[in-house]
Amino acid sequence: MTNASEVLSSIQSAFPGAVLDSRVESDRRLWATIDSNKILDVCKHLSSKLNFDHYSGSAGVDWIARKEMEVVAIMASHGAHQVVAMLKVKTPRENPSVKSLTGLYWNANWYEREIWEMLGINFEGHPELYPLLLSDGLMGAWPWRKDFKGYPDLTTGERAVAITTTEGYTEYHFPPTPAEIEAGTVVTQRPKYPSFREREEREIKSDSEMIMHLGPQHAMVPGPFLLDILVEGERVKKAFLDIGYIHKGIEKIMENRTWLQGITYTDRMCYVASLSNNECYCGAVEKILGLEVPLRAQYIRVILEELSRIQSHLIGTGEFLTLIAGVGFAPWQYMIMDREKIISLIESVTGARLTHTFVRFGGVRNDLPEGFAEQCRKDLPYMKSRIEEFIELFAQDPIYHARMENIGSISAETAKRMGCAGRVLRAAGVAYDMRREDPILVYPELDFDIVTGTRGDSADRIDVTLREILQSIRIIEQCLDKIPSGPIKTDVKIPKKIPAGEAYYRVEDPRGEMGMYVISDGGDKPYRVKVRGPFYATFQTLTPLLEGVYIADAVAIAGSMDGCPSESDR
Amino acid sequence: MLKRKMIKNFTWPLKTATQEIEVTRLYPEVMMELPAAERGIHELNATICIGCGSCARVCPNSCIEMVHFKFGNPLKNKKMQFPQIDYGRCMFCGLCVDECPVECLKMGQRVTMAGWERKDIIKGPDFLATKRFSSKEVADLEAEAKRIAAEKKRIADAKKAAEKEGAAKEGAAKKPAKEGAAANGAAKKKAAAAEAKPKEGGAA
Numbered sequence: 001m002t003n004a005s006e007v008l009s010s011i012q013s014a015f016p017g018a019v020l021d022s023r024v025e026s027d028r029r030l031w032a033t034i035d036s037n038k039i040l041d042v043c044k045h046l047s048s049k050l051n052f053d054h055y056s057g058s059a060g061v062d063w064i065a066r067k068e069m070e071v072v073a074i075m076a077s078h079g080a081h082q083v084v085a086m087l088k089v090k091t092p093r094e095n096p097s098v099k100s101l102t103g104l105y106w107n108a109n110w111y112e113r114e115i116w117e118m119l120g121i122n123f124e125g126h127p128e129l130y131p132l133l134l135s136d137g138l139m140g141a142w143p144w145r146k147d148f149k150g151y152p153d154l155t156t157g158e159r160a161v162a163i164t165t166t167e168g169y170t171e172y173h174f175p176p177t178p179a180e181i182e183a184g185t186v187v188t189q190r191p192k193y194p195s196f197r198e199r200e201e202r203e204i205k206s207d208s209e210m211i212m213h214l215g216p217q218h219a220m221v222p223g224p225f226l227l228d229i230l231v232e233g234e235r236v237k238k239a240f241l242d243i244g245y246i247h248k249g250i251e252k253i254m255e256n257r258t259w260l261q262g263i264t265y266t267d268r269m270c271y272v273a274s275l276s277n278n279e280c281y282c283g284a285v286e287k288i289l290g291l292e293v294p295l296r297a298q299y300i301r302v303i304l305e306e307l308s309r310i311q312s313h314l315i316g317t318g319e320f321l322t323l324i325a326g327v328g329f330a331p332w333q334y335m336i337m338d339r340e341k342i343i344s345l346i347e348s349v350t351g352a353r354l355t356h357t358f359v360r361f362g363g364v365r366n367d368l369p370e371g372f373a374e375q376c377r378k379d380l381p382y383m384k385s386r387i388e389e390f391i392e393l394f395a396q397d398p399i400y401h402a403r404m405e406n407i408g409s410i411s412a413e414t415a416k417r418m419g420c421a422g423r424v425l426r427a428a429g430v431a432y433d434m435r436r437e438d439p440i441l442v443y444p445e446l447d448f449d450i451v452t453g454t455r456g457d458s459a460d461r462i463d464v465t466l467r468e469i470l471q472s473i474r475i476i477e478q479c480l481d482k483i484p485s486g487p488i489k490t491d492v493k494i495p496k497k498i499p500a501g502e503a504y505y506r507v508e509d510p511r512g513e514m515g516m517y518v519i520s521d522g523g524d525k526p527y528r529v530k531v532r533g534p535f536y537a538t539f540q541t542l543t544p545l546l547e548g549v550y551i552a553d554a555v556a557i558a559g560s561m562d563g564c565p566s567e568s569d570r
Numbered sequence: 571m572l573k574r575k576m577i578k579n580f581t582w583p584l585k586t587a588t589q590e591i592e593v594t595r596l597y598p599e600v601m602m603e604l605p606a607a608e609r610g611i612h613e614l615n616a617t618i619c620i621g622c623g624s625c626a627r628v629c630p631n632s633c634i635e636m637v638h639f640k641f642g643n644p645l646k647n648k649k650m651q652f653p654q655i656d657y658g659r660c661m662f663c664g665l666c667v668d669e670c671p672v673e674c675l676k677m678g679q680r681v682t683m684a685g686w687e688r689k690d691i692i693k694g695p696d697f698l699a700t701k702r703f704s705s706k707e708v709a710d711l712e713a714e715a716k717r718i719a720a721e722k723k724r725i726a727d728a729k730k731a732a733e734k735e736g737a738a739k740e741g742a743a744k745k746p747a748k749e750g751a752a753a754n755g756a757a758k759k760k761a762a763a764a765e766a767k768p769k770e771g772g773a774a
């Protein structure tokens with residue numbers, strides 16, 4: 001199987017001089033700085049010759065002291081090999097600009113847009129450089145640059161000035177104070193682009209078409225986002241997605257908090273997956289530190305992360321089922337009730353029900369309490385019988401079938417090309433799971449299957465989710481048998497200042513592949529944390545999936561993705 | 571007719587409301603059992619808190635402020651500063667508990683804390699302290715603290731005086747070499763003697 005050094009030598013021999021700097025961290029991680037003129041060729045080479053068919057995201061980094069910016073593309077493969085190549089391209093800080101990879105990888109679109117709006121790096125050849133997460137008012141402030149001084153305080157309503165528009169609506173504006181203008185915290189130069197409204201209205205071609213708004217508060221996915229669909233009769237002609245309604249700037253906040261405090265923020269990216277978010281961040285920092293986690297702590301982490309996966313799948317599925325008819329509402333109630341049991345199990349260890357702040361650098365916070373294993377052995381078989389019942393229940397319901405089967409189908413090829421994650425990808429038949437691809441903790445020692453579907457439609461997604469719960473139960477049962485006694489924290493003292501370095505760590509979040517790219521400059525705070533969330537990747541594929549479907553199916557498709565805008569917006 | 575019906579709209583609820591019908595019920599009906607690891611409202615053992623402020627420094631939300639509280643241990647906590655927590659900001663992450671060097675801060679099973687105003691949920695050490703000294707114990711401890719302080723001071727003063735004497739002697743030995751230094755030493759000795767005198771008197 002291909003390993004990182006082979007990939008590096010292949011690039012070097014194909015493009016002599018293109019690799020400016022490189023580091024082979026392990027068989028699975030390659031770090032390389034590529035000549036910015038050659039990046040497109042190198043990527044072409046990687047995807048055609050070396051099976052790098054998975055563009056997993058990219059991160060922008062502002063190296064203010066070196067007067068340059070960096071765009072790091074994260075490249076991987078859907079199962080052909082396990083190398084993750086982190087390809088960096090440098091650009092000067094004055095008028096930063098790099099080549100866009102959207103021509104090669106469809107899903108580079110959102111990642112590059114985000115880097116553009118946050119750091120002001122231009123992407124040559126990008127088809128639609130429009131803001132994604134930020135509001136129009138913040139455009140041009142480039143908030144993730146290191147010299148961002150903070151936007152004027154808009155939290156006080158007293159400053160708002162009411163203006164009546166030509167259409168008779170009242171709008172509120174916040175004129176900057178002279179002090180703010182002097183401090184340079186006000187955006188003076190805004191980039192020019194058509195607004196979201198203008199963009200969607202451009203697409204209306206005839207009088208029989210109209211735009212329908214679903215959201216920003218819509219039930220199909222918990223969390224706010226705006227889905228506008230252009231409809232003609234009952235058919236969706238085109239869909240427009242506007243996200244960023246719950247953008248919290250977590251990555252930027254973490255740059256301003258100590259390493260330890262950062263753990264609490266990872267909880268809040270997606271509250272039903274907070275344990276895997278904890279794991280991802282702590283794992284990355286452990287990688288920089290070169291820390292070994294005690295075996296017992298590894299088992300505890302696996303047990304809790306799998307429990308967390310079960311509860312996340314239950315709420316994700318249950319909530320979605322309320323939106324479609326058929327077996328409908330009742331399973332939701334039962335799923336929520338069953339989920340309580342799992343939540344209580346997690347709570348008995350972590351002390352919190354949702355935001356756990358549980359994983360620590362080199363260990364975990366608490367040991368398993370007395371009687372935990374017994375309680376698990378009591379609850380898990382029950383859960384198993386319940387899930388089997390649910391699977392059977394959905395399999396026999398004709399209304400459920402009518403609403404879910406062959407709705408929002410996606411082929412394996414398309415799913416890979418679009419970079420979907422988690423259940424959407426696996427339902428299409430691609431067995432891509434981080435627990436196998438990039439195994440962490442004690443996963444290699446555990447026996448479990450990667451559940452896949454065949455049709456890639458909404459029904460398959462639910463089916464995959466439910467069967468994944470059965471696998472999680474299997475994993476936990478093995479862990480309970482195998483867990484050794486011993487310390488739950490490393491005895492190495494974690495320094496307040498983490499030594500300079502960088503790491504990319506991936507975990508299998510309930511929603512799919514999640515990665516965190518953490519950079520330390522040797523300080524007591526992270527220099528940069530980039531979160532590559534799974535739902536962000538899947539969310540991007542929603543608009544093309546909705547083209548041509550019935551309006552009523554929009555809900556069945558969007559809901560079946562088990563979305564969490566809070567995580568995609570961060 | 572209509573009017574009479576309208577009147578009934580008011581009389582009926584009045585009549586039923588005065589009968590013993592349960593309208594508002596406590597929810598949840600039974601409080602769920604919380605595990606031992608629960609991260610609820612903090613519990614402060616004021617008898618061992620040393621007032622180091624580590625908890626306040628680690629808090630990601632800056633919700634801990636160190637305030638004065640009477641019923642702690644003046645021997646260990648010289649300034650009698652104890653944590654006060656703003657539950658309007660606290661997210662119950664438990665980092666403060668992990669960071670406490672003497673393990674006097676814990677999180678317990680208490681979870682209700684509603685108040686009418688924001689300031690009602692800023693809870694001081696008086697609310698948080700599950701263990702504290704009584705006024706009498708504090709008075710005793712304070713007396714003890716004073717005694718120890720006085721003792722320490724006496725020892726320190728004696729040491730200082732001895733040191734100075736030593737320095738003076740050295741100075742005297744060096745006298746032939748450096749006149750200025752010797753004069754300096756002698757002056758210091760004088761000053762030290764003058765300082766020591768009233769204190770001795772005080773102690774006596």
Ligand code: SF4
Nearest residue numbers: 619620622623625670
């Ligand atoms: S509670 Fe603990 S950390 Fe906080 S001031 Fe007291 S001793 Fe220090």
Ligand code: SF4
Nearest residue numbers: 629660661663664666
């Ligand atoms: S629990 Fe967390 S947020 Fe609350 S006071 Fe402690 S450190 Fe601060």
